[in-house]
Amino acid sequence: MPKYIAKHSIGLFMPGDEIKGLDAKRIQALLASKAIEEYVEPVDEQQEDDHSVQLAELTAKNAELNAMLLQLTTERDALRVENAELKIKVESFVIPVPDALNETPFEPLPLAENQQGTVQESVPKEVQPEVAVSKPKGRPPKAQTETVTKIE
Numbered sequence: 001m002p003k004y005i006a007k008h009s010i011g012l013f014m015p016g017d018e019i020k021g022l023d024a025k026r027i028q029a030l031l032a033s034k035a036i037e038e039y040v041e042p043v044d045e046q047q048e049d050d051h052s053v054q055l056a057e058l059t060a061k062n063a064e065l066n067a068m069l070l071q072l073t074t075e076r077d078a079l080r081v082e083n084a085e086l087k088i089k090v091e092s093f094v095i096p097v098p099d100a101l102n103e104t105p106f107e108p109l110p111l112a113e114n115q116q117g118t119v120q121e122s123v124p125k126e127v128q129p130e131v132a133v134s135k136p137k138g139r140p141p142k143a144q145t146e147t148v149t150k151i152e
Contacts, residue, residue: 002038002039003018003038003039004019004027004030004031004036004038004039005017005018005036005038006019006035007034007035010030010036018039
């Protein structure tokens, strides 16, 4: 149902008020006398203008971003070329390691058990002094002892 607005003061209705409670004959008579008018929602031209302004701003921003993307792409390509040149230059400075150094890989010394049954690292024979263990003949004393002499 359409709404009607009073243009003039009509009884209880002041100008600008919505007309309610009248029958169709009275509304038709007031419309004919132009005392009231049918309410039409205003077209929001400002909203349309806002959309066109917003569209123009976004278009300008998009063009700016595309220009920045093009600039960054060209800079990236230039840096890739420079990086490749520097890699070639670095390779010319690298000194190859002789194969003689790589022939004998490092191997840890094997572990051996000592007399107490604990594991200790073995020492190469060049470094380890020779030790001779001799047991006395005859009847051992209460506590068995071993005599250790160094042979050098």
